[in-house]
Amino acid sequence: MRQNPARRAALLDAAIEVLAREGARGLTFRAVDVEAKVPNGTASNYFSNRDDLLTQVGHRFYERLEPDPGLLAAAAEGPRDRDRVTELMHDLVARISGFPSGYLALLELRLEATRRPELRRLLTERIRADIQANIDYHTKSGLPGDATTVIALYLALNWLIVERLTLPDVFPESEIHRLVTDVVERILPGPRRDT
Amino acid sequence: MRQNPARRAALLDAAIEVLAREGARGLTFRAVDVEAKVPNGTASNYFSNRDDLLTQVGHRFYERLEPDPGLLAAAAEGPRDRDRVTELMHDLVARISGFPSGYLALLELRLEATRRPELRRLLTERIRADIQANIDYHTKSGLPGDATTVIALYLALNWLIVERLTLPDVFPESEIHRLVTDVVERILPGPRRDT
DNA sequence: TTTGCACCACTTCAAGCGTAGTACTACGCC
DNA sequence: GGCGTAGTACTACGCTTGAAGTGGTGCAAA
Numbered sequence: 001m002r003q004n005p006a007r008r009a010a011l012l013d014a015a016i017e018v019l020a021r022e023g024a025r026g027l028t029f030r031a032v033d034v035e036a037k038v039p040n041g042t043a044s045n046y047f048s049n050r051d052d053l054l055t056q057v058g059h060r061f062y063e064r065l066e067p068d069p070g071l072l073a074a075a076a077e078g079p080r081d082r083d084r085v086t087e088l089m090h091d092l093v094a095r096i097s098g099f100p101s102g103y104l105a106l107l108e109l110r111l112e113a114t115r116r117p118e119l120r121r122l123l124t125e126r127i128r129a130d131i132q133a134n135i136d137y138h139t140k141s142g143l144p145g146d147a148t149t150v151i152a153l154y155l156a157l158n159w160l161i162v163e164r165l166t167l168p169d170v171f172p173e174s175e176i177h178r179l180v181t182d183v184v185e186r187i188l189p190g191p192r193r194d195t
Numbered sequence: 196m197r198q199n200p201a202r203r204a205a206l207l208d209a210a211i212e213v214l215a216r217e218g219a220r221g222l223t224f225r226a227v228d229v230e231a232k233v234p235n236g237t238a239s240n241y242f243s244n245r246d247d248l249l250t251q252v253g254h255r256f257y258e259r260l261e262p263d264p265g266l267l268a269a270a271a272e273g274p275r276d277r278d279r280v281t282e283l284m285h286d287l288v289a290r291i292s293g294f295p296s297g298y299l300a301l302l303e304l305r306l307e308a309t310r311r312p313e314l315r316r317l318l319t320e321r322i323r324a325d326i327q328a329n330i331d332y333h334t335k336s337g338l339p340g341d342a343t344t345v346i347a348l349y350l351a352l353n354w355l356i357v358e359r360l361t362l363p364d365v366f367p368e369s370e371i372h373r374l375v376t377d378v379v380e381r382i383l384p385g386p387r388r389d390t
Numbered sequence: 391t392t393t394g395c396a397c398c399a400c401t402t403c404a405a406g407c408g409t410a411g412t413a414c415t416a417c418g419c420c
Numbered sequence: 421g422g423c424g425t426a427g428t429a430c431t432a433c434g435c436t437t438g439a440a441g442t443g444g445t446g447c448a449a450a
Contacts, residue, residue, distance in 0.1 A: 023306055025220045030406055039430050044408055107306060110361040111218055124362045148377045156347055159354035166305040167319045182343045187381055234397050239441055
């Protein structure tokens with residue numbers, strides 16, 4: 001079991017790519033080696049088994065997600081109205097849709113979590129924290145809507161992204177902007193703007 | 196390539212179970228044989244390759260979903276107000292949560308569709324039709340809300356089910372009923388009932 | 391009698407895993 | 421300043437496992 005943290009991180013990043021591109025079926029130690037461009041057997045030296053690998057991928061995934069300081073600050077600016085929320089949601093959808101591999105890998109991890117208690121615990125904890133952070137941010141910053149509003153947005157947008165990433169033609173690219181706008185409008189409280 | 200349709204259907208049903216329980220990684224011809232309790236090699240005789248198997252699973256899945264005539268009739272009864280919609284949504288969530296294997300298998304298929312054009316075409320078509328049917332039913336039956344409302348409900352409830360089936364402790368069972376109620380209330384138009 | 395399927399057994403194949411063995415690098419110690 | 425040691429990278433190999441597919445036999449129905 002090797003220690004080199006940089007190399008370990010590189011292997012985990014490679015694993016995320018493999019997971020997104022080839023699916024859980026294609027995620028093998030060898031495939032990770034190839035993706036990370038390291039010699040065969042390297043992944044074997046860093047992870048004791050498949051379970052270990054997947055759990056560490058989960059950790060790594062959220063480790064990479066952390067750095068959002070500048071973005072959070074930027075989001076704190078501007079008005080506090082419904083249009084602002086809509087704008088933020090558009091940003092969110094665009095950002096995730098623009099880097100599909102991370103999100104697809106997370107979906108694969110979710111399905112794996114069905115069979116792996118440790119992975120399930122990890123993901124549950126991180127996602128609860130994520131939702132709670134969203135709620136806190138939203139309510140504290142004075143944006144319209146309460147905790148339930150945030151959850152409803154979370155639910156709807158997550159599935160919209162799934163739909164975009166797995167079956168892009170169900171909601172074609174050209175209709176997404178309008179669709180996000182409309183859905184967010186439906187979920188937010190208060191009177192709607194005439195558009 | 197054998198013809199016996201009953202046996203083929205039984206194999207596909209077995210494949211759905213395997214897909215849900217073991218994931219895409221565990222879906223092998225042999226595993227299908229075992230699950231369907233037929234001799235080894237049988238699946239080989241019915242499906243030319245993995246791609247063929249997955250595509251046929253997709254077909255079979257929707258073939259099994261069709262028979263909803265009595266249910267649709269029952270849904271057509273009763274009032275046409277917001278509470279009625281909430282009730283219908285509760286039924287929906289409960290029904291799907293009660294038979295996880297079908298939905299989990301469909302999620303696996305979605306991820307596979309990322310890499311399999313034919314499967315992607317099939318799923319896209321069926322899901323578009325499904326959404327459209329929901330919209331048509333909803334609007335024609337005079338329930339509150341327009342097409343966008345239905346889509347918003349579709350998005351939110353789908354992800355809620357994902358959350359329940361993959362990481363059940365993120366939204367614990369005990370809170371689901373209240374959560375569904377609240378989210379549906381947020382999405383439906385018009386004044387809210389005081390609860 | 392012929393055709394198609396069920397069943398079983400066996401061969402073949404390939405992928406992947408883990409590790410033994412070797413070489414390199416850096417660091418600390420004498 | 422030379423040397424030993426520890427940790428790591430790299431290469432290659434052997435082994436295990438698992439799966440796929442196919443040929444052959446028996447059977448049943450048309």
